[in-house]
Amino acid sequence: MSDFSDALSVSSSGLRAQATRLRVLSENIANVDTPGYHRKTIPFELQGSKDSVQQVETGKVDLDQSDLEQIYDPQNPLADASGFYNGSNVDLIIELADAREAQQSYEANLKMFEQTREMSSNLMDLLRR
Numbered sequence: 001m002s003d004f005s006d007a008l009s010v011s012s013s014g015l016r017a018q019a020t021r022l023r024v025l026s027e028n029i030a031n032v033d034t035p036g037y038h039r040k041t042i043p044f045e046l047q048g049s050k051d052s053v054q055q056v057e058t059g060k061v062d063l064d065q066s067d068l069e070q071i072y073d074p075q076n077p078l079a080d081a082s083g084f085y086n087g088s089n090v091d092l093i094i095e096l097a098d099a100r101e102a103q104q105s106y107e108a109n110l111k112m113f114e115q116t117r118e119m120s121s122n123l124m125d126l127l128r129r
Contacts, residue, residue, distance in 0.1 A: 006053040007116040013055035014109035021102045037088035039064035
């Protein structure tokens with residue numbers, strides 16, 4: 001039964017990591033038009049030794065330090081003397097593509113979790129006979 005619990009543990013860690021990634025991506029998408037907003041990124045890390053089952057964990061949320069978009073709008077109260085102000089550095093296309101990838105990874109982990117649970121249940125049924 002240890003193999004089943006290991007598989008459930010690995011897939012549930014993947015579910016948690018992708019759910020966190022989706023949350024961060026949704027914050028980026030929500031702030032695509034927020035002046036001065038820096039895109040958030042979240043790294044994945046493997047936890048566990050080579051002898052044990054490795055699980056996916058999320059690291060610390062970081063801010064993308066790439067240059068902010070310069071927007072020309074002299075009427076905006078945030079504009080400087082030359083009429084420019086800092087927009088965000090969020091690229092909506094990249095965020096949507098990353099969100100789609102995270103969704104597919106989440107679904108794959110969920111499928112693995114369901115199949116492992118079903119195999120465990122079928123094994124218990126066989127052992128009861």
